[in-house]
Amino acid sequence: MHSLEALIVELYDKQVIQVGSFKLKSGITSPIYIDLRVTISYPSLLRRVVSCLQDICRSLSYDILCGVPYTALPFATLLSVENGIPMVMRRKEVKDYGTKKAIEGVFQPNQVCLIIEDLITSGSSVLETLGPLVKEGLLVKDVVVLLDREQGGEDNLAKHNIRLHSVLKMTDILETLKHSGRLSAEQVDELYHYFRSTPISSSLPPSAIKSGYKVHQLSFEQRLPLIRNKVGRRLLEIVLKKQSNLIVAADVTTSQELLSIADEVGPQICVLKTHADIIQDWTDSVSEQLVHLAKLHHFLIFEDRKFADIGNTVELQLTGGIFHIAHWADIVNAHIIAGPGTIEALSRSAEHCGVLLLAQMSSKGSLTVPEYTQKALEMAKQYEDAVFGFISLGCIGEPNFLYFTPGVHLQERGDSLGQQYTDPETVIAVQGSDMAIVGRGIIQSSDRRKAASTYRKACWDAYLQRLGDDK
Numbered sequence: 001m002h003s004l005e006a007l008i009v010e011l012y013d014k015q016v017i018q019v020g021s022f023k024l025k026s027g028i029t030s031p032i033y034i035d036l037r038v039t040i041s042y043p044s045l046l047r048r049v050v051s052c053l054q055d056i057c058r059s060l061s062y063d064i065l066c067g068v069p070y071t072a073l074p075f076a077t078l079l080s081v082e083n084g085i086p087m088v089m090r091r092k093e094v095k096d097y098g099t100k101k102a103i104e105g106v107f108q109p110n111q112v113c114l115i116i117e118d119l120i121t122s123g124s125s126v127l128e129t130l131g132p133l134v135k136e137g138l139l140v141k142d143v144v145v146l147l148d149r150e151q152g153g154e155d156n157l158a159k160h161n162i163r164l165h166s167v168l169k170m171t172d173i174l175e176t177l178k179h180s181g182r183l184s185a186e187q188v189d190e191l192y193h194y195f196r197s198t199p200i201s202s203s204l205p206p207s208a209i210k211s212g213y214k215v216h217q218l219s220f221e222q223r224l225p226l227i228r229n230k231v232g233r234r235l236l237e238i239v240l241k242k243q244s245n246l247i248v249a250a251d252v253t254t255s256q257e258l259l260s261i262a263d264e265v266g267p268q269i270c271v272l273k274t275h276a277d278i279i280q281d282w283t284d285s286v287s288e289q290l291v292h293l294a295k296l297h298h299f300l301i302f303e304d305r306k307f308a309d310i311g312n313t314v315e316l317q318l319t320g321g322i323f324h325i326a327h328w329a330d331i332v333n334a335h336i337i338a339g340p341g342t343i344e345a346l347s348r349s350a351e352h353c354g355v356l357l358l359a360q361m362s363s364k365g366s367l368t369v370p371e372y373t374q375k376a377l378e379m380a381k382q383y384e385d386a387v388f389g390f391i392s393l394g395c396i397g398e399p400n401f402l403y404f405t406p407g408v409h410l411q412e413r414g415d416s417l418g419q420q421y422t423d424p425e426t427v428i429a430v431q432g433s434d435m436a437i438v439g440r441g442i443i444q445s446s447d448r449r450k451a452a453s454t455y456r457k458a459c460w461d462a463y464l465q466r467l468g469d470d471k
């Protein structure tokens, strides 16, 4: 038997390759699953795998190796040790203490880095590793994998000018398992049918790699249990049920208009964002009617009060005055400028309220420099029971927080007072934000229902575009 065929049969016999029904990271069910983590339990098999990778690496020129975490790390380590070529490692989670590095190891900008991966489906895991390497100035031209599932990975890497080299292709595996009698011809036909009918084409657009934002490809289902605040979890339940990550900013000045917007766009949105202090005829009855509409159409209410004072004042602003925000708002937000007292006050007095921190702003000349954004992240971590997300221009942190981006418009690029607009696809698929906040793009439309439906679809499609494959 040819050595690659023998390798495939061994992988099958050692249950690295399994046939059945398996859920992939993308949520898609696959009738075949390949778990190359198992190879670390069989040193001779591991050596064989690495020697096959080595045959390809020999033909390439590079200065440094990087294994995609976690499965490919032992492969890259063995290649590094056997060939005396240094290795770097991408952290899956960047720590908020110590050196806070995304890439561990010693390297120089402009060194050529060869990425080693165990298997590739659409290529999203490789692209997640590519981003931080490129950001550090490393050049990536080639990726070597043991197995190409032939589901779009090669084309998606090519869009980033990266060549894919694979030891095995899914076709080799299916043919060998048939010829060796491990699978029947009918089983193999069914598997071919699956691969023909389930193309996985999702990939991060090249701009996502360069945008500098973290673009998480975990689904909202996967992130739901990571969110500590219960309003944040409730929001994700609504998002998933309505397939809507659209928030409408109802910036109007009369209660009648506010309530009619809530009723018109309610079915399309996950959250209605209010500025109670711009409503000229606010009474408790307005909030009661809003809450009624929120229950009817199944959305949350976010009062965009942007608290920014010392804790004691914030407590009074939240609970008192003529607005009694704490009685009806599900979500409020705060600047971090006054320090943690602001958030402490919100977390104490808003038992049923989730908090968002303003980490970045959409307006021209905003003073939210990277250090400021970082401070917002640090503060959120201290108050994770209350804080479940950020107002930001994209994804700026870990998937246990949600990212809400204002300044979203399908046609305009800005207004005369410094607002800057980005389109939903860029905000969600490229910059990795989760929720798009749309004001005038919808409320100034002559048909708000239709506009809300158009934006809902654009935002949800962008979220689906962002979701990748993997294993």
Ligand SMILES: O=c1ccn([C@@H]2O[C@H](COP(=O)(O)O)[C@@H](O)[C@H]2O)c(=O)[nH]1
Residues within 6 Å of the ligand: 249, 251, 304, 360, 361, 362, 363, 391, 406, 407, 408, 419, 437, 438, 439, 440, 441
């Ligand atoms: O950085 C920020 C923070 C908040 N906003 C608010 O979002 C809406 C945007 O309305 P558009 O009509 O879509 O411009 C508005 O309520 C702002 O107060 C923001 O725009 N930027």
